[in-house]
Amino acid sequence: MIITAAIWLAFVAAAVRPPWRRGSLGFAVFVATMSFNEIPAVFLGVFIASMLSSPWPGELHHWLIVALLASATTAGLIWLQVRARTTIRVLDIGLADGLGGQSRGKHHELRRTVRPTEVWVRGLLLPFQRRARHVMRQRNLTYGPDRAHRVDVYARPTTGDARPVLIHLHGGGFVSGRKSRESITGSSQWRV
Incomplete structure (x- = not known):
């Protein structure tokens, strides 16, 4: 023991x-x-x-x-x-920097729509949940000539106007991990 x-x-x-x-x-x-x-x-x-x-x-x-x-x-x-x-604070700072000083409305629109307590409950009860149900996913869109140049886009079902884009690079140092697996639960809960 x-x-x-x-x-x-x-x-x-x-x-x-x-x-x-x-x-x-x-x-x-x-x-x-x-x-x-x-x-x-x-x-x-x-x-x-x-x-x-x-x-x-x-x-x-x-x-x-x-x-x-x-x-x-x-x-x-x-x-x-x-x-x-604590990573939420880092993301908030990055969004504020990227969207500019007059972007308070846009910044809060990108802010998590799920309450922090829900995240803890989901982490305990559904740790392998893939993505929120209201989020639509377009898989394997090509952005370059190599077979590995693919991206998945997550968005709300209805968007009539232009919106900012949040690019999430999953961990793995570009040698391991997959875009369809790492950090999906956290990244797909953001409004984009």
Whole structure:
């Protein structure tokens, strides 16, 4: 039980603060921790279930070590979920910069239409939900000569006038990931 709890903590700690960010070791850390960063609430549920279903050690000092490791892992997973919410502020700043100073109305139109509490509930109950139902998707539109030059466009069903465009480049460093998979839940909930 101590080894299991320590392994969980090692992965969560690397997701919270990667020991390497560049080179081969940085890529290995990215691959090992990307799921923890993408769906920390799901991993929290799995971790709690695994800890509760496993037999705890009988000796007091072993029990205390497991409790300490489990508490640190739980805190780390909660922090990853909280930290993910801070990206909205970065997006707001980028939208304000890109749309200009007189764009308050346009900026708020691009703002998330889902309440923050709904995002937490969806993250817990439907972590693999693909996109909001009211969003229409046009897949694999060509923008260049290469077979990889394809883009998916998400929009509201009815738009009569010109609207700003939000371009979302998913993670993966242009070597992994897919446009139809990474960050779809978050990016498709924005009004465009």
